[in-house]
Amino acid sequence: MAETMVSDFERTMKVREARKEDLIQGQTGDWEIILGLEVHAQVSSNAKLFSASSTKFGAEQNTQVSFVDAAMPGMLPVINRFCVEQAVRTGLGLKAKINLRSVFDRKNYFYPDLPQGYQISQFKHPVVGEGEVILDMPDGRVVHVGIERLHLEQDAGKSLHDQHPAMSFVDLNRSGVALMEIVSKPDMRSADEAKAYVTKLRTILRYLGTCDGNMEEGSLRADVNVSVRKVGEKLGTRCEIKNVNSIRFIGQAIEHEARRQIEILEEGGKIDQETRLFDPKTGETRSMRSKEEAHDYRYFPDPDLLPLEFTQDWVDEIAASLPELPDDKKARLISEYGLSPYDATVLIGEGARADYFEAVAKGRDAKLAANWVTGELFGALNREGHSIEDTPVSSKQLGELIDLISDGTISGRIAKQVFDSMYKTGRDPAKIVEEEGLQQVTDFGAIEAAIDAVIAANPDKVEQTKVKPQLAGWFVGQVMKSTSGKANPSVVNEILAKKLGLSSDD
Amino acid sequence: MSDLTKLTLAAARDALRKKEVTSTELTGAYLKEMEAATPLNAYVTVTADKAMEMAKASDEKLAKGEGGDLEGVPLGIKDLFCTKDVLTTACSHILDGFIPPYESTVTANLWRDGAVMLGKLNNDEFAMGSSNETSFYGPVVNPWRRKGSDAKLVPGGSSGGSSAAVAARLCAAATATDTGGSIRQPAAFTGTVGLKPTYGRCSRWGIVAFASSLDQAGPITRDVRDAAIMLKSMAGHDEKDTTSVDRPVPDYEAALGQSIKGLSVGIPKEYRVEGMPKEIDDLWTRGIEWLKAAGANVKEVSLPHTKYALPTYYIVAPAECSSNLARYDGVRYGLRVDGKDITEMYENTRAEGFGAEVKRRVLMGTYVLSAGYYDAYYLKAQKVRTLIARDFAEAFSEADVLLTPTAPSAAFGLGEKTDDPLSMYLNDVFTVTVNLAGLPGISVPAGLSSEGLPLGLQLIGRTFDEETLLRAAFAIEEAAGFTAEAEAWWRA
Helix, strand or coil: CHHHHHHHHHHCCCCCCCCHHHCEECCCCEEEEEEEEEEEEECCCCECCCCCCECCCCCCCCCCCCCCCCCCCCCCCCCCHHHHHHHHHHHHHCCCCECCEECCEEEECCCCCCCCCEEEECCCCCCECCEEEEEECCCCCEEEEEEEEEEEEECCCEEECCCCCCCCEEECCCCCCEEEEEEECCCECCHHHHHHHHHHHHHHHHHHCCCCCCCCCCCEEEEEEEEEEECCCCCCCCEEEEEECCHHHHHHHHHHHHHHHHHHHHCCCCCCCEEEEEECCCCEEEEEEECCCCCCCCCEECCCCCCEECCHHHHHHHHHCCCCCHHHHHHHHHHHHCCCHHHHHHHHCCHHHHHHHHHHHCCCCHHHHHHHHHHHHHHHHHHHCCCHHHCCCCHHHHHHHHHHHHCCCCCHHHHHHHHHHHHHHCCCHHHHHHHCCCCCECCHHHHHHHHHHHHHHCHHHHHHHHHCHHHHHHHHHHHHHHCCCCECHHHHHHHHHHHCCCCCCC | CCCHHHCCHHHHHHHHHCCCCCHHHHHHHHHHHHHHCHHHCCEEEECHHHHHHHHHHHHHHHHCCCCCCCCCCEEEEECCECECCECCCCCCHHHCCCCCCCCCHHHHHHHHCCCEEEEEECCCHHHCCCCCCCCCCCCCCCCCCCCCCCCCECCCCCCHHHHHHHHCCCCCEEEEEECCCCCHHHHHHHCCEEEECCCCCCCCCCECCCCCCCCEEEEEECCHHHHHHHHHHHCCCCCCCCCCCCCCCCCHHHHCCCCCCCCEEEEEHHHCCCCCCHHHHHHHHHHHHHHHHCCCEEEEECCHHHHHHHHHHHHHHHHHHHHHHHHCCCCCCCCCCCCCCHHHHHHHHHHHHCCHHHHHHHHHHHHHHCCCCCHHHHHHHHHHHHHHHHHHHHHCCCCCEEEEECCCCCCCECCCCCCCHHHHHHHHCCCHHHHHHCCCEEEEEEEECCCCCEEEEEEEECCCCHHHHHHHHHHHHHHHCCCCCCCCCCCC
């Protein structure tokens, strides 16, 4: 939907300026990147937008194609109400204006994977209007990205060029699948912001259950509009990078494209408005078609479909069924559990992760729970390439582990050892502690004996400690070593302090 | 029973029910007539075996006293309707060999009610034409000839196969479609009745699309009663067509014969166009007198935007067709003419597959939708369309039906207008307004021209008020007493 972007791009010239650290230094000065994204999100729905064919991914070629999807003569589209509901739900999740009346248009162009010779889309009157996505940047900054619109449209089929030496084949399984095109305002100023935007958008869609956000399967793809300008000068000509299908590639494509444009401008050239493709192999963008070659899509209202109309009551019903959204969840995690904004941001990235945390934190020390979930568990999941859904350590088990720490059964250090074992074997923590004899030693006599032994063996260190109390830590280490780490560290500290003549309150 | 093919649909239906005739006999008689009428070129595909099979099945039902409203009645089907397992080409080269694996809703309704399919009827390519001369399978010849002349005349279009077949008794009735007059004008040219229902009354599912917001299926029949019977079976809501309307289908036949005393008939003054032949004007006046005599109140009404209707139509219809016909690209079905790459394949296929008139309209439509022209043409046309519909709404606040001529002339000669698209387009001057406003319209044979050719009067009704329309049409039919028939010159 490049056409609408152009004018919006031009209209919003008073947009915020980039931060110093986001500027790109060129030969002639600092450059600012202006970014707007058009994200195509496949609607989670069993049936297509205008037909009852299945949308299941990975089916054998051309097995999920109805007469409508294949554009047989005389076939007519019938809107799938559930897809509309999903679009409305998404609009509500983006805090956007819902249009009770919208219109489907035909976007006309010839391509073998476009059986009708036109795509049914929404041009002038989209189902969803202006909204907003809030980005939590890793440095704690909050960036507001405006949503221009969201509209429903059909996906195309897929051309297959590797099936025959001289011919191309077409797979129409995807033809007619419902997409939401979500158009942002040109509100991003760096590759990191663009990546954060797609990440956040995907999180929201997944919370809502309106798109699975699976970029490998093509459920989420982005067209990235990039332009550069000298700070404070007027907006530059933009290029659109089509169909970038991973968040990492989005970052790479922007970095490369911005530098390409800056290089041209600094050499006195000018940017041609064009559509470009990102090649993940080279990390570069290359021209796909110029403005002169751009299609005239000849949009006009699809006469086969009545305007899409629904009531505010229906919208209200959908609104009432919305789940807690990421921003709300974050605020609640901070207020209810006293989490840091950083921890809260990490947790809400996936609804299932936040749910896991809440199950662990319930009735326990929330900060300790957050540390264990975001530190040990997420660390292990990332390392092993597991998703939260297939974690070998259940929230119940992790909770039990934290209980063992809290009641002094094991030390934090031993707990890490127990966790590793839990992750590998899936066993309950209590069982591991018992079977491996990892209970903490709190027996004063046993600890005192161990301390006495260390003191007796190191009279010189005892003397030094009197001058340099920090050396007490060395004794703690020695005692822990001799007790295989099972000695209760606070008991060790307490006795040691007395024996070395240091105040236990220090 | 002799002269089986002379029976109207209603008479045939009744004779079948009374077991005075079997569907096998009736169907056989029609197939024989069809064979003798090849010079008319009305049928592009004859489904004789299928017809006899269906007739046999109907006879079994009829023998048991069962069967639907049209049980055993043999029909011709315009080639624009997709018929399962039967070649369907819309009379275009580009649909060469296309055999649909599905049945259009309208024809499925007819088979549900027991009708028998004789074959597929010729039409202008993709229904684009007013003379049936744009068909890839050659023109249809009108069964009627001028007095003392053997010059071949056109049967009207685009449903020229349907009108010729009904007039020449090559089927009991025929399906047709009307986008700008394609049912009513051919009916007027052949002395038959042509009914275009309200937009949304019949499902468009499975009908090869020309201009989606204007296309509507309807019957061409021997008389008004037959039209009422056909419409009852063809009409109905269809979930597969969003633009079809969910409201009950009345028993249209029951409306016939009811008095039109007190009916308010509007005469749109703007339809008295300059240069209209006197005999058309006289026919119109006669029509007014008939209705008055039957007790109707006749008054003049105004449809001020009429003069913009034809230009509006020739923007809207081509715009939609340029997009509707994009699917004929040689990739999935029909004709493919190879090229060195995909673009050349498209170009070769469409250049060879489409005829001149279709290309002309695709080009016009592409032009009016193009960047920079959309507002000036398409958008403006849509606005005018709204005004035309408003004109009618106002006229119908004081009139129950409107009476106009159907076409500005009687049937013209083959090839007479093919080099002059504009004069061809003028044929639709009285009919396109009805499509633009989505209203029902009917053409009833009302007299003969000085050359002995049939002329039709058009009645226009309120949306979904086909009952009043048919009631008034029946009154005209009774008053006109049109009994003339084309001489069967085509028989060897």
